[in-house]
Amino acid sequence: MAKHHIEATVNGDDVEFLCETEETLLDVLRDTLHLTGSKEGCASGDCGACSVMLDGRLVCSCLVLGCEVSGRRVETIEGMAKGESLHPLQQQFLEHAALQCGICTPGFIVAGKALLERNPNPTETEIRYWLAGNLCRCTGYDKIVSAVKDAAVAMRKG
Amino acid sequence: MRYEAPKSLQGAVALLAGATGETRVLAGGTDLLVQMRADVVDPDLIVDIKKIPETRAITEDRGGWRIGAAVTGAELKEHPRLKQAWPGVVEAANLIGSTQVQGRATLGGNLCNGSPAADSVPALIAAGALATLAGPDGARDLPVEDVMLGPRKLALRRGEIVVSFWLPPRPPRSSDAYLRFIPRTEMDIAVVGAGVSLTLDNAGTISAARVSLGAVAPKVLLVPEAAHAIVGTRLDVAAQQRLEAAARAACRPIDDKRGTTEFRVDVAAVLTRRAALIALDRARTS
Numbered sequence: 183m184a185k186h187h188i189e190a191t192v193n194g195d196d197v198e199f200l201c202e203t204e205e206t207l208l209d210v211l212r213d214t215l216h217l218t219g220s221k222e223g224c225a226s227g228d229c230g231a232c233s234v235m236l237d238g239r240l241v242c243s244c245l246v247l248g249c250e251v252s253g254r255r256v257e258t259i260e261g262m263a264k265g266e267s268l269h270p271l272q273q274q275f276l277e278h279a280a281l282q283c284g285i286c287t288p289g290f291i292v293a294g295k296a297l298l299e300r301n302p303n304p305t306e307t308e309i310r311y312w313l314a315g316n317l318c319r320c321t322g323y324d325k326i327v328s329a330v331k332d333a334a335v336a337m338r339k340g
Numbered sequence: 341m342r343y344e345a346p347k348s349l350q351g352a353v354a355l356l357a358g359a360t361g362e363t364r365v366l367a368g369g370t371d372l373l374v375q376m377r378a379d380v381v382d383p384d385l386i387v388d389i390k391k392i393p394e395t396r397a398i399t400e401d402r403g404g405w406r407i408g409a410a411v412t413g414a415e416l417k418e419h420p421r422l423k424q425a426w427p428g429v430v431e432a433a434n435l436i437g438s439t440q441v442q443g444r445a446t447l448g449g450n451l452c453n454g455s456p457a458a459d460s461v462p463a464l465i466a467a468g469a470l471a472t473l474a475g476p477d478g479a480r481d482l483p484v485e486d487v488m489l490g491p492r493k494l495a496l497r498r499g500e501i502v503v504s505f506w507l508p509p510r511p512p513r514s515s516d517a518y519l520r521f522i523p524r525t526e527m528d529i530a531v532v533g534a535g536v537s538l539t540l541d542n543a544g545t546i547s548a549a550r551v552s553l554g555a556v557a558p559k560v561l562l563v564p565e566a567a568h569a570i571v572g573t574r575l576d577v578a579a580q581q582r583l584e585a586a587a588r589a590a591c592r593p594i595d596d597k598r599g600t601t602e603f604r605v606d607v608a609a610v611l612t613r614r615a616a617l618i619a620l621d622r623a624r625t626s
């Protein structure tokens with residue numbers, strides 16, 4: 183069976199790639215487009231390490247087929263820093279030491295950004311529920327929640 | 341493995357009906373991709389239904405609401421008027437998985453995956469929802485409680501798909517609620533789920549009700565005896581006790597590490613009563 187020829191937008195750039203039906207968007211991002219920021223923690227939708235935005239919606243890229251993104255807009259962790267300047271969430275994760283091994287971090291930051299775009303001033307409960315699909319085996323979550331809170335403050339100040 | 345994303349219902353039905361080998365409809369993929377990855381299913385043809393407009397719309401229809409089978413939980417949440425008319429259906433759909441899963445998971449997939457613990461199904465059954473199907477022999481409507489026959493067993497014929505769900509018109513003073521019990525606060529499979537929909541008359545007496553229970557039998561149950569227990573009452577303590585007894589009597593649960601039979605039966609009674617009280621409260625203020 184011939185591979186699918188897919189055209190999509192990834193982090194604002196037009197990209198073309200070939201994929202098999204069974205390849206997930208995460209496979210395509212990591213193995214074909216060499217965007218290895220999105221991680222595979224489980225490949226079953228449980229850990230959120232593969233979180234990306236698809237047409238403005240937060241999804242697990244391990245639960246999307248590569249061929250489904252034809253004509254659509256994908257945003258990954260690689261698109262968040264603007265040149266040398268980090269996104270406020272990235273900056274706050276560093277300042278709060280909200281990461282240890284770092285496997286979960288891209289997913290948390292992408293998911294955190296999706297939250298703050300919808301809700302610029304979330305409560306701690308709202309942050310915890312929104313991020314319930316992102317698992318971290320190292321930090322114990324408190325530093326992550328604080329980082330998201332402080333990024334919200336920084337972003338509101340502009 | 342072939343992948344097709346037809347733009348019309350006829351296209352999807354023709355592909356599914358004409359295929360040799362194993363076929364699977366793809367909606368949000370939050371069950372299907374997990375099953376493919378675990379080698380539980382290995383379809384020869386995947387038919388993605390998300391480009392078919394009828395599966396993606398929320399519209400008012402004959403006084404009620406029509407929800408496309410491939411509308412996501414996140415989209416339901418963002419529809420204030422639907423949420424006002426059917427808070428129980430929307431809250432049940434929004435219990436499915438995480439924010440990420442909500443971005444993809446659909447009502448059609450939740451039903452057609454055929455799990456007795458599917459969260460949105462008791463709420464749809466309590467709502468009296470009809471599933472509108474399209475297939476090689478045309479369209480037909482089935483009450484949602486008749487779609488699932490048992491674990492992974494559906495009443496759909498070869499080539500048939502669920503296109504949308506129709507929720508009936510809502511009389512004044514009507515509302516619904518869905519509650520589930522899980523061992524954690526988020527991201528788990530229901531040990532018991534209970535959906536209740538009811539309508540009050542001018543005097544505040546329950547004039548109509550539907551009760552549905554999930555995860556306590558091989559399929560999601562409609563429990564008419566539980567509805568009978570509360571119709572004609574104001575859900576006083578005696579009616580609540582009859583409701584609990586009817587819910588208990590309907591349960592035929594499994595016994596496993598997530599919940600013993602005895603526990604599931606107890607929880608079913610408690611959740612049914614609480615869901616009925618929430619629905620009552622909402623109906624009074626609706």
Ligand SMILES: Cc1cc2nc3c(=O)[nH]c(=O)nc-3n(C[C@H](O)[C@H](O)[C@H](O)COP(=O)(O)OP(=O)(O)OC[C@H]3O[C@@H](n4cnc5c(N)ncnc54)[C@H](O)[C@@H]3O)c2cc1C
Pocket residue numbers: 226227228364365366367368369370371372373374389409410435436437438441444445446447448449450451452453457458459460500501502503527528529530
């Ligand atoms: C991390 C995680 C957490 C979850 N938590 C929950 C939970 O709390 N509660 C819960 O109930 N479920 C949960 N699920 C399961 C799943 O998300 C839901 O069942 C969801 O509603 C499935 O919808 P989908 O659109 O993703 O289905 P898909 O995976 O696309 O499809 C599921 C099945 O239905 C068939 N199908 C889909 N649409 C149609 C249609 N319109 N007509 C005919 N057949 C169709 C497919 O062929 C497939 O067999 C969870 C899943 C994950 C990965």
Ligand code: FES
Pocket residue numbers: 221222223224225226227228229230231232233242243244245
């Ligand atoms: S890798 Fe996708 S959710 Fe874990």
Ligand code: FES
Pocket residue numbers: 280281282283284285286287317318319320321
């Ligand atoms: S930092 Fe290791 S999993 Fe979160």
